[in-house]
Amino acid sequence: MAKYTPMIEQYLAIKAEVQDAFLFFRLGDFYEMFFDDAVLAARELEITLTGREGGMDERIPMCGVPHHSAENYVARLVEKGYKVAICEQVEDPSEAKGVVRREVVRIVTPGTVMDARSLSETSNNYIAAVVLSGGGYGFAACDISTGELYVTRLDGSFELLLDELNVYSPSELLGSPALLEQIRGGSAAWLRSAVMTERESRTIAPGSVLAPEGQFSDAQLAALPEGGRETLSLLMGYLMDTQKRSLSHIKHIRVYEPSQYMVMDPFTRRNLELVETVRDRSKKGTLLWLLDKTVTAMGGRLLRRWIEKPLMSASHISDRLEAVERLYHQLIVRDDLRTSLKEVYDLERLTARIAYGSANARDLVALKASLQQVPLLQQLCQTSGSATLAKLAARIDPCQDLMMAIADAIVDEPPVSIRDGGMIRAGLSARLDQLREASTNGKMWLAELERQERERTGIKSLKIGFNKVFGYYIEVTKSNLNQLEEGRYERKQTLANAERFVTPQLKEKEALILDAEESMVGLEHELFVELRDRLAGHISRLQQLAELIATADVYQSLAHVSASNRFTKPEVGEFFELQIEEGRHPVVEAVLEDGVFIANETSLSKETGSMLLITGPNMAGKSTYMRQVAIICLMAQIGCFVPARQAKMPIIDRIFTRIGAADDLIGGQSTFMVEMMDIQIMTEKATAQSLVIIDELGRGTSTGEGMAIAQAVIEYLHDTIGCKTLVSTHFHELAHLEESLRDLRNYCMAVKESGQQVTFLRRLIRGAASTSYGIYCAQIAGLPSGIIERSYALLHGFEARTELLKSGQEAAATTATEQEDTAPVPAPQPDPAPSASYQIEQLSLFTVAEQAAEKPSAPKKDAKAEKVIEQLRSADLMNMTPMAAMNFLHELKQHIASKS
Structure with a gap:
């Protein structure tokens, strides 16, 4: 009986663990997808669908993407709402016995994106978790790219939960199937486009790898509201399952009460156009667009959160207004703040990448540049004259020790990749300096060898080159081959127009140079990771600094806009x-x-x-x-x-x-x-x-x-x-x-x-x-003149009829009052409510009939009046057309007039 090859069997076993995600299966320099994943990915990514043998009679559908550009393809799939599981080779193929061992090293979901290219600079990317707890809901929201984590309890109606979800607009929501189904059917239509991940809450043992207790202090966990621990476990368990690494930057739980903030339902937020317009959901034309004169990405995100969650505390509002007022009246201080803040990068996301282990050398240089501005920012806040800004400045830790550590270790303009070398400054490591000298001397020796060979052979186009497959070589064009000494050169590679050779002397030097370069790159990577890990030990300091700088940025933004637009302190x-x-x-x-x-x-x-x-x-x-x-x-x-x-x-x-x-x-x-x-x-x-x-x-x-x-x-x-x-x-x-x-x-x-x-x-x-x-x-609005003229004519007609109805109503009421018959006339039974198609004339006529019929008649009957009343009683008012009603009323009026 035919069966799949060992490699396909391995693929299927791993795929079974991540059935709701695309599996990017590493094969050499490519991530490959097979079966249904390949068919769907080829369509969504617009790449070629091919096939390969897998041990069965039919070829297996297959498509792939280069590993060096995989992030772009992952981002495209996640933007469409899919999840992607990254499966890497976790052992050296040269040492493997049989199929190379592979494991999923990370699952990228809409709520766990870390790639800066896929994230908006000025808005958070939240993943939220909801748990039904008692008479309310446990709620948690986290932005893994910044480390922010919010937890609260929502007591009351389901609409309160939808209001809170609307504030965070999570790109991914975790919860039980029943609760997610209820949310899908809720009144917040925007939520139906979010990715819903069904995940039952579970009890997590205190010592387990997924226990949030390992992430947070006992004091933080004790402060959680009812249902908070369960919700936090649900969220953190999912994050650890998908990220499969330390999340040390998510360490501060911000517990809050919903009553601390003004509540607005989704309709109100939409109608007031706070952060996006109703028409095209853009930022321009919104309150955020007007107020956002922040100069840092984290300041922009904080301002958005302030707009989404206005305060309910008069004292806290007063503190904010005091800071804005001082900056409002001090243009020079405000401009100095803006100038300094322009040199500050996105500290929140830089810090998160450092803790996550994905920061490169350029990220550390950006962190250094940001920290260099902190002393000036602190001084500006201290001397601004604002008590609020002075308190903020007192809480600032300049982190200058971290800045110096980066300055001493990393060059000013490092390469993007941390595996290509060229990152570490000279003088940091004696061993690295020795290797660099060996490499430099070796390259100088190569340049000298090239000069000598040109002089000895007389071939001016002779050159020494290098590639990863053949190493160093001497290249000579075919037209000059007759000038080479026989027996001196060993042929290495034949090209269309040239031949490549090596000499024993070149081979010997090649080994020394490549060994030095390989050791040098490895050592640089080791030194960089060591520095990055050292910085990761100070995440809390950097996160607090980022929050304080963002707050100062929002204050200057509000002051700038207020001064520019003649706003007033309320x-x-x-x-x-x-x-x-x-x-x-x-x-x-x-x-x-x-x-x-x-x-x-x-x-x-x-x-x-x-x-x-x-x-x-x-x-x-x-x-x-x-x-x-x-x-x-x-x-x-x-x-x-x-x-x-x-x-x-x-x-x-x-x-x-x-x-x-x-x-x-x-x-x-x-x-x-x-x-x-x-x-x-x-x-x-x-x-x-x-x-x-x-x-x-x-x-x-x-x-x-x-x-x-x-x-x-x-x-x-x-x-x-x-x-x-x-x-x-x-x-x-x-x-x-x-x-x-x-x-x-x-x-x-x-x-x-x-x-x-x-x-x-x-x-x-x-x-x-x-x-x-x-x-x-x-x-x-530009309607045709014919429609406008006809509308005015109809309006005058309607108004004339209304006046006629009023006169008929008054006349009928007068007639009924003058009757002397004391015999009571039974009131008619109420008719069903009129439909929306009936005109107001009919309603008015019905009122005339009711008033006339409810008045008692005089003892001495008047024949004409009796006839009018009888006509009113017998009339089928509810089935008359407006024109028939007008004619009927006209006849009644004639009867009444003829009496006088």
């Missing part, structure tokens, strides 16, 4: 009142090419009203105004100055927004259903310290139902929750709520009309709007 505290004088939307203002942004006031308090009902036309600036209030609140709580003349900001615990139409087609939800789901979350989660923003409340259904829902939601937010609320609507009829709701105030966007011209002034004013200018907006 007053932030534990009070209810929110006051913004001349507030502006910072991003919209920044991208305006022509004109000036119109500033607006905002006052939300117990005295002036905590709920604004904003009416007015589209394109007048309602959505921009509401967004700017939310953005200003968020900016204040990250410790940034705000775009206003003056601002008094309370601590906001949550921001909820419902802005713009958004179908969830993947989830099968309509725009209106998505809106209702958003509002459901608001009504369930909002507190009196929350800010709720709803744009165009109640649209997406019939007019009557929309108004009913809008009023009910407004009343609930006002009476039950009592939060600060901004609501915009086209239902001008809701303006009457100001009379019944104590904290509600009517506002609208000012409009200037001049003949047929309408100008949107984009200024918020007190009072309710009377129209929405929808047709005018359609005209601005």
Whole structure:
């Protein structure tokens, strides 16, 4: 019976251990893939699919990539969401008995990427783990490229878990199959594109290799919340399984409470465009784009985290604002900081690569250059006059001993590879210096030999060369072969136009030179690894330094942007009142090419009203105004100055927004259903310290139902929750709520009309709007003039009918009141609710009939009045067309008029 060759059997055995990953199987200078892996990889990487014999009748599908460029192919597969297992030869083929032993040395997954080319400089690449624990969830997130590790417990609803996942946007998520399936079906549509890795949590013995106890101190583990140890074990076990090496740079657990930060759901983050735009998910046009004037990669990542997680502590916010204020007023200090920070490389990722064992000599030179800037940075912070920056400077460890260790050992411009030599400075190792001298002397001897052979033979083109296969040789073109002495040269290789020779003397010197160079390269590698390991022993020092430098970078960035854009320091505290004088939307203002942004006031308090009902036309600036209030609140709580003349900001615990139409087609939800789901979350989660923003409340259904829902939601937010609320609507009829709701105030966007011209002034004013200018907006959008003219004609017709309905309603009510018949008339049974296709005319007519029928008749009957009432009773109002309803009402009016 045929069977696979020993090598294919080995491949299949290793593949069985990594079934969810591509297996890059090392064969010589290539990583080969076989069977289904080869077919899929050939398609995804667009490389040639071939085949080879494997012991069976059919050839095995095969494809491969060169080992020296494998990282590029690995990166492409990981970017597509695949995992790649790297399988290397772990014994010398010359010493192997049978098939060379091979092992998987690392598994690269979307959440464990370390290659700098595959990572964004200014955003983290998180892998997260989730465990169901009691009535909540254990949550952990780690960026293996920086060593950051966050752990918390989320008590409460499933939506809270989705909110937290949305903050970290992990590229890979670990959890049980049931929990991952629930997350896939959640409302966070973006999460469906993340890689979900099913992995059951397990109990890890304290002494095992995978035990996180070996990674962290007892004090850190004791501080973990309920479910934290289980979640941490799940995450660290997976990382150690896939990386198969020490993860000593992941050693500090940052335990936090969700209540330390403002909460925002995925819809709010998207609507406010904090870190990516709604339209094309780009950075430009976002709050991060505006505020990011950081000059280090780690500063850029920290700023993003600050924006994603605004603070809830007034004292911590005050500390940040104090540092920004000092730098705001000191241009020279700020510029000196920026200049110095420009020389600092990505310390977080450099440190991680050192601990991981993947840093090369150029990485160490970058670390040295960064550490050289630390004394100046420390001095600038100490003398800035800021108490916050002075405290930061006091915590800085300059790490100058590490800088000197690198400076003494590594040359200024080393090669990329650490296996080619040329990295170590002269004087570090006496043995290395001796080998270098031998190599240098040997090469000088070769140059002298080449000169002598040219003179002796008279062949000016004669040269001495080297390759890895044949070693050193003397090369002579074929046209000059007759000038060589017979018996002096030993033929080594024949080329098309030349012959290569060796001499006994050259062979002897070759052995000395190659031995020296091989020993020299090996010794340099040994010295480099020794230095790298020594630096790895100081990872904690370097990580803390990186965090402090990143913080200083964010402070100067916020100060720079605040000064450049005329922002103001806000007053932030534990009070209810929110006051913004001349507030502006910072991003919209920044991208305006022509004109000036119109500033607006905002006052939300117990005295002036905590709920604004904003009416007015589209394109007048309602959505921009509401967004700017939310953005200003968020900016204040990250410790940034705000775009206003003056601002008094309370601590906001949550921001909820419902802005713009958004179908969830993947989830099968309509725009209106998505809106209702958003509002459901608001009504369930909002507190009196929350800010709720709803744009165009109640649209997406019939007019009557929309108004009913809008009023009910407004009343609930006002009476039950009592939060600060901004609501915009086209239902001008809701303006009457100001009379019944104590904290509600009517506002609208000012409009200037001049003949047929309408100008949107984009200024918020007190009072309710009377129209929405929808047709005018359609005209601005460029709809054909025929459509615009027809729209105005239809609008006038609708308005005329509404007036007619009002007169008929008043007349019918008057007639019913004048009746003297005391016999009660039974009220009709309520009809089913009208569908969305029915017009408002029918609703109004139904009201006329109800009011007339519910009034008691006079004892003395009037024949004509009785006829009107009887017609109303018998009319099938719910099945009338709008035109039939108008005709019926006209006939009733004629009957009433003829009575007089």
